[in-house]
Amino acid sequence: MIDKPCRGLRKDAERNRQRVLAAARELFAIKGMEATLNDVAHHAGVGVGTVYRRFATKDELVEAIFENGIDEVVGLAEHALRQPNSWDGLVWFVERQCRLTATDRGLREMVYSKAYGGYRVECARERLSPLIKQLVERARQDGYLRPDVEATDMPVIGLLAGTVGEWAGHVDPEVWRRYVALLLEGMRCRPDQIPLGVDALDEDQMHAAMHGWNPAG
The missing domain is CATH 1.10.357.10 (Tetracycline Repressor, domain 2)
Structure with missing residues (x-):
């Protein structure tokens, strides 16, 4: 019973990571490497903290x-x-x-x-x-x-x-x-x-x- 929330959190974390990656690839494809992590967060529709937790x-x-x-x-x-x-x-x-x-x-x-x-x-x-x-x-x-x-x-x-x-x-x-x-x-x-x-x-x-x-x- 204790493990279930942990597994759920790990799944959510991986989904967020993939969401950030997809948004970053799409944004960098358009703007090049001048895009910032804040830009990526905005493009992904997540908080800036979510991006920094996945990618410091x-x-x-x-x-x-x-x-x-x-x-x-x-x-x-x-x-x-x-x-x-x-x-x-x-x-x-x-x-x-x-x-x-x-x-x-x-x-x-x-x-x-x-x-x-x-x-x-x-x-x-x-x-x-x-x-x-x-x-x-x-x-x-x-x-x-x-x-x-x-x-x-x-x-x-x-x-x-x-x-x-x-x-x-x-x-x-x-x-x-x-x-x-x-x-x-x-x-x-x-x-x-x-x-x-x-x-x-x-x-x-x-x-x-x-x-x-x-x-x-």
Whole structure:
């Protein structure tokens, strides 16, 4: 009999935590990382104290949202690898990865910036890089993907989609899809294709680039 109220409280606490997380992800997607814990509480329709009981600092909340976002991208990559056609799998992944970066400003700032990335990005890269390499190498070996496309091009394509979404999303929220389609078309392997004039960033260069951007907020 004594345990029942405790279980009820734990359930309520977890519901509140998930409610705060969902509200924060939605708010950060729109406003980016400039949103505060007070903003999150207002957006979630809960008291500020409820947010601070679940997440003592903004960094704790960012950590939880980032982990959730990376889990989502890892799941996309794993699903893409299960598709029998390697080109279809790669296209499916790129389109959905770009949807995330084009529509979720907060996740984009977390992944691509030194201000909110750091160690989190390193851990995410360890999980994602092998999967993305498999997607790229499989499509390249099957003759679908031009030979000079590298796995490190995929995050850059995501950033390009995000930039288009941030710049023109208020005019047409789907316009990023046009440019992703153009990029994918350019990635296909064709006879007599002219090699790209510039190499892809290697992993060290990608690391340096991601730690060089410091967005406002």
